[in-house]
Amino acid sequence: MAIDRSLVAKMPLFAGLAPEQLDAILSEARSARYAKNAAIFEQGEEAHSFFVLLHGHVRASKTTPTGQQVVVRYVTPGEVFGVAMAIGLSTYPATATAVDDSVVLAWPSASWPRLVAQYPSLARSTLVTVGSRLQESHTRVIEMSTQQVERRVAHALLRLAGQAGRKVEQGVEIDFPISRQDIAEMTGTTLHTVSRTLSGWEQRGLIESGRQRILLCDPHKLFQLAEQAPGEA
Amino acid sequence: MAIDRSLVAKMPLFAGLAPEQLDAILSEARSARYAKNAAIFEQGEEAHSFFVLLHGHVRASKTTPTGQQVVVRYVTPGEVFGVAMAIGLSTYPATATAVDDSVVLAWPSASWPRLVAQYPSLARSTLVTVGSRLQESHTRVIEMSTQQVERRVAHALLRLAGQAGRKVEQGVEIDFPISRQDIAEMTGTTLHTVSRTLSGWEQRGLIESGRQRILLCDPHKLFQLAEQAPGEA
DNA sequence: CGGCGTTATTGCGCCAGCGCAAATTTCCAA
DNA sequence: TTGGAAATTTGCGCTGGCGCAATAACGCCG
Numbered sequence: 086m087a088i089d090r091s092l093v094a095k096m097p098l099f100a101g102l103a104p105e106q107l108d109a110i111l112s113e114a115r116s117a118r119y120a121k122n123a124a125i126f127e128q129g130e131e132a133h134s135f136f137v138l139l140h141g142h143v144r145a146s147k148t149t150p151t152g153q154q155v156v157v158r159y160v161t162p163g164e165v166f167g168v169a170m171a172i173g174l175s176t177y178p179a180t181a182t183a184v185d186d187s188v189v190l191a192w193p194s195a196s197w198p199r200l201v202a203q204y205p206s207l208a209r210s211t212l213v214t215v216g217s218r219l220q221e222s223h224t225r226v227i228e229m230s231t232q233q234v235e236r237r238v239a240h241a242l243l244r245l246a247g248q249a250g251r252k253v254e255q256g257v258e259i260d261f262p263i264s265r266q267d268i269a270e271m272t273g274t275t276l277h278t279v280s281r282t283l284s285g286w287e288q289r290g291l292i293e294s295g296r297q298r299i300l301l302c303d304p305h306k307l308f309q310l311a312e313q314a315p316g317e318a
Numbered sequence: 319m320a321i322d323r324s325l326v327a328k329m330p331l332f333a334g335l336a337p338e339q340l341d342a343i344l345s346e347a348r349s350a351r352y353a354k355n356a357a358i359f360e361q362g363e364e365a366h367s368f369f370v371l372l373h374g375h376v377r378a379s380k381t382t383p384t385g386q387q388v389v390v391r392y393v394t395p396g397e398v399f400g401v402a403m404a405i406g407l408s409t410y411p412a413t414a415t416a417v418d419d420s421v422v423l424a425w426p427s428a429s430w431p432r433l434v435a436q437y438p439s440l441a442r443s444t445l446v447t448v449g450s451r452l453q454e455s456h457t458r459v460i461e462m463s464t465q466q467v468e469r470r471v472a473h474a475l476l477r478l479a480g481q482a483g484r485k486v487e488q489g490v491e492i493d494f495p496i497s498r499q500d501i502a503e504m505t506g507t508t509l510h511t512v513s514r515t516l517s518g519w520e521q522r523g524l525i526e527s528g529r530q531r532i533l534l535c536d537p538h539k540l541f542q543l544a545e546q547a548p549g550e551a
Numbered sequence: 552c553g554g555c556g557t558t559a560t561t562g563c564g565c566c567a568g569c570g571c572a573a574a575t576t577t578c579c580a581a
Numbered sequence: 582t583t584g585g586a587a588a589t590t591t592g593c594g595c596t597g598g599c600g601c602a603a604t605a606a607c608g609c610c611g
Contacts (some may be wrong), residue, residue, distance in 0.1 A: 147456065147460060149460060149464055151464075153463075153464045155459065155460045155463050155464070157456055157459075171445055171449070172445060172446055172448070172449020172450065172452070172453075173445075173446035173449060173450065174449070174453075178453060178456070179456075201438070201441075201442065202438065205434070205435065205438055205441065208434075208438065208441040208442060208445060209434065209441060211445060212404055212405060212406075212441060212444060212445050212448060213405055213406040215405070215445060215448050215449055215452060216404070216405020216406060216407070216448055217405065217406065218452055219405070219448060219451055219452045219455060220405075220407075220411060222452060222455035222456060222459060223380065223390060223411070223412075223455060225459055226388065226390075226455060226458055226459060226462065226506070227380060227382060227388045229459065229462045229463070229506055230386075230388050230462070230503075230506035231382055231384075231386045231388070231506075233567070233568090234567080234568070264587095264588065264589090265588075265589065265590095266588080270463075273459070273462055273463035273464075274568075274569085275568080275569060275570080276588090276589080277568085277569075277570080277571095277589095277590085277591085278567090278568060278569075280588095280589060280590060280591080281568090281590080281591080283589095284589090284590070284591085294589095295577080295589095296576080296577055296578070296587085296588060296589075297588075466597070466598090467597080467598070497557095497558065497559085498558075498559065498560095499558085499559095507598075507599085508598080508599060508600080509558090509559080510559095510560085510561085510598085510599075510600080510601095511597090511598060511599075513558095513559060513560060513561080514560080514561075514598090516559095517559090517560070517561085527559095528559095528606095528607080529557085529558060529559075529606080529607055529608075530558075
């Protein structure tokens, strides 16, 4: 069963490849479907494959030795993930979980060296991808170093809305199930504090939320909140 | 003035290159010396060059719009830095400052696309480098999310000692000038808290410190401190 | 050798946000 | 429809560590 070229032609990873080259690469992939909450791979496991997300949403998270979890990022369709081999790791540094029913393409990690040798643009675009994740991670470090919780949560919501926001009548809704706990693990706080923060915003009409569901009603006000200096309340 | 191949032959960036290839690459580099506290490049500036550090130590830091600084990392000899172009940026995302008299090799960023096309192993090794920095950054996010200040500072010191530790009679000394403020900016705290923490350790004989100087007398105890669960005091 | 700027130390008060715990709501499966 | 698990909300008390401010030590340079 061949995979349709049009599904992936516009992905950054495959930029600069001729249609035949793309077909050749795709012919080596298998596609797989993961149900909501299914694990795609686990932290520490042998990195047998790398992936491109076609449909759905995937959470990448790390667990500390004491069992605490931290969400590294959410993967949106079109992104690569699990590229451990490319960055010199033989095991996955994080756990990938489908947060929604998801469809992926998968290649054996063992094919990576040959693929990059054959198609140098793969190395270039992967470098750009990893580089931008490094920037994001630095941004997160800076936020955690210099901002208090409310602003961090605001930033996190706006980022999620930008990556996976679905426009609806009353605003922008985050297009996959996400809990208070998840947001806490993204922002370095506790689900209690996130709950309190969101409750406050809901009362002020900035958001509307429910079980694993968040709708941004007033992204602009939220943005002001995220950017405002500590003094100006 | 040709640059001696032996200086750089063992660097990961140049792994897998033949001696002639190495010479060809080096022939395009210029070397430069920066005095202590000199800026090598500034955040936001056009990314004209990328660098390899030959000697000395360089601090990479980011400044927030409100003027707060965060230390991204310390560069040790043999490492590349300023590879903005390779990760798709046209300006430097951080400021690089020599913390000691330092010597670098520099290539024009404009040469990067040609160099990687010519020597694909450059892309591969840069990908590994950027990937490992991503891991480090994630580690830092996790530490800031889950550990309290004392453990974070302990981790930071141990990491610095590993990268730039100089064995002396009484222990391991960090081999470049570093202030309490610097450590605060690495760990997401304030210089006051760092000072108090280090004072405490000094009284317990774990370290010895002075102006911009830190000596680890008992790295093992420090390690226990860094790894111990919050409960076990 | 003395003055000055930088860096480090330390005391004190305060508060953002954590930890605990209990109640409540929502969803799902049987 | 009902039972139960998971997610969320909220109150309360406490504390780690920040902010401020004053002092002290260090090193450089004239």
